[in-house]
Amino acid sequence: MNWWDAGDYEIARQILQRGVAAIYLIAFLSALDQFPALLGQHGLLPVPSFVSRISFRQSPSLFHWRYSDRMLRGLSIGACLIAATLVAGLPQLGPPWLPLLLFLTLWVVYLSIVNVGQTFYSFGWESLHCEAGFIVAFLGSNAVAPPLVIIFFLRWLVFRLEFGAGLIKLRGGREWRDLSALYYHHETQPMPNPVSWFVHHLPRWMHRGEVLGNHFAQLVVPLFLFAPQPVASVAAAIVILTQLWLVVTGNFAWLNWITIVLAFSAVDDGAFRVLIPGLHDARITSPTPIWFVVVVLAVTAWLIVLSYRPLRNLFARHQLMNASFNRYHLVNAYGAFGTVTTERFEIIVEGSAAETPGAGDWLEYEFRGKPGSPQRMPRQFAPYHLRLDWLMWFLALGARDGRWFEMFLVRLLEGDRPTLRLLRVNPFPETPPRWVRARVFLYRFSTRIERTQTKAWWVRVEVDALVDAVSLAQVRR
Template identity: 65%
Template sequence: MDALGWLAGTDYTIAREILQRGVAALYVVAFLSAVAQFPALLGEHGLLPAPRFLRLTYARRQPTLFRWRYSDRLLLAVAWTGAVLAALVVVGVLQLAPSYVFVPVFLVIWFLYLSIVNIGQTFYGFGWESLICEAGFTVAFLGAWDTAPPITIVFLLRWLVFRLEFGAGMIKMRGDRSWRDLTALYYHHETQPMPNPLSRTAHLLPRWWHRVEVLGNHFAQLVVPWLLFLPQPVASAAAAVVILTQLWLVATGNFAWLNWITIVLAFAGVSDGAWRWISGGAIHGGIGAAEVPLWYAVVALLVSAFLVALSWWPLRNLFRRRQLMNASFNRWHLVNAYGAFGSVTKERYEVVVEGTADDPHAAGAEWREYGFKGKPGDVRRLPRQYAPYHLRLDWLMWFLALGSRDSPWFEVFLLRLLEADRPTLRLLREDPFGGEAPRSVRARMFLYRFATRAEKRATGDRWVRTEVGTLVPPVALRGQ
């Protein structure tokens, strides 16, 4: 056992607690998101029904519990089971069990969510879905309290943060001139998918500050990730920079759990010694065993070798001219390529969906707007903070406004509004017809921008919008 003494990451016991409990907490959020949204979006009568998707050969090849049978009841059972098991990790109950119990249970959490992701189609086609899958699989092997955290797993989590941050930095430098000439943040706070309460304030900051933001982003994503692999206290300082920059993104936007899980994973670089220094000796660490049992050392080394082997594809991708963004190289979503905002949208377009109970062709028809929970609509409404919760419909509406061609779900969405489908209406903030079916619906395109301070004082509006065209002309059910 002494020969494997180097494997015991005894200076990362606090990091293990944050990593496992933090990732588990985000799994709770992800599973509850599935409970609330999956049936309406992807269920038996959803916008993109999972049963129809599972008839495809491609779908049947994916690792998922639903390969042989899907039902909304089974989906809810899977999601609630995953949420409960993840909650047990959050409160520290499962860590009291031996590692031969803890690790398989955490892997069950991972596989339950993987089963959902692999049938989620467009509504689960986000990089942070692969990220939470990879993070869940990896932190499981940090083990319970009967073993010290294997240092190889700790470094593999830093490797995950490196790919996440450096990959995002490289995709920006390759993808959009505005990142290279330091103007990207002139636009980003206003045009990001889902602004939050402080996004307008951030957008209205001086342009010199936005250039400083971009420089800070380049430093945090292109330089700092390399420092995560250096000895302490450099690694802890690098992790602190990642955490602080991610907190700024949390404060100014709604990116589901992307920023939160990056913060959690960055703690893989923070040693117990750093915690003792920060707390003036009040926090000591040393949680759990001081050694790695031989049987678990074998498991940890085999898993580490497996993840290192899978790292060849994303490593090669990082230095390719045509770098892939948010790509999985295997069906299990392990050791992926990441990246975000390789290009910055300079104008914000929004799809506004309306309905009427009148004759849609009459000049005096009253059209009433459907209110979405997160995406901009009402020009006076303050954007809300939803992250780390993921509003999947709202995000897809942003892509729709950008001209996404992968939008067959939108026609079904309009149909569900004409039917006054209750599960679909529950995805919205406001149904202007109070649960009654409209006679007709339509979708119009608007150009949105944040109101200046003077405009806000004069009108009370937070947004200024201008109609630019019609996306879908008035449609109705047959016979109406």
């Protein structure tokens, strides 16, 4: 291997390109399903209103030129088709400019969505997705060896992702330092899955071990991603295994899956040959076109310049979490769960068709993923991202931007079908309710005894009213 040729990373390149493309496919399917209702022309936070206030320079997006739900769907469908061909590996059979062009197309379209997505697209993994899609574009095709500089920049991305998350925990809540964070996290995380209840009830010494393992995986292991082989492959394996544990125990959209994919940038073909005896050497020996070398080196130099602020942020006293330092969501700062809440609050939205509703006249709206009925087992949705459910979690924590929720209640009173399709259960399928309200409940996982006796996964107690009963006439005043 020379300064340019990372030929012993051909398998890693296939995983990186196809894996990132697969997550783009999921992200665009999510946009097709949810974007019009959340951000469309008649959405909760309409894009046309946003672009009338924010300039292209502030937030670059194709939708500054024009927005319509039809245009959004057309771009998303086209992007899904491109992503599917990349997952199948078809463009990679051509010249290096072909996958480069297609990945950059995906990046431009998804960046256009993220930059007008407002609070519904404010998650750290949106920036991670943009950055990953941009970088893997320069891995080339099967006709040339993977560029070593891009392989190492992908490791730098994983380093920022993991090491940044580790530092933000040490600087965050005391629960990460006294090893008690996992006493609560499985219960209070945004969207528990079917395994979360069982893991929550593990002995506390195991939860302390989880925290220690997390600190090791995020603060020590990332340093070895840049070590010679086979050390780098071992470090990547530890990252992959810890991320798989998070996949098994929670719903974090595609955050864990894209981290797993990116970690393969540190796994060389030799490691795969150890695991799979008889695997042939896939090294590329044909020369790389000079134009491709120049383009990759120029882009790498630009990305290195952009790395200054994220690097400085890692060691800043007031470290930023999930921050983008440029409009293109490239070379970002990452981190998650700097603090862990010890109690879980849920907002329950109800409607009533009665003219003067009494206590028994209210029916509950059920969301797809967030906890609602105590009898309903938590579901697995990741890597799919339920954006409305996630924002309901932040709202229960006291998020200040509640404009979307006010409009959400209006849409329920109007019986708006696109909005109702985002829910699991609409208790008013024929005509919309006269009234809606929102109550705050304290939730906790049932104990083993309670689960045996009642079959309930949750126990809940009402603690407050978020929105008192309102009618459509009242909210339109």
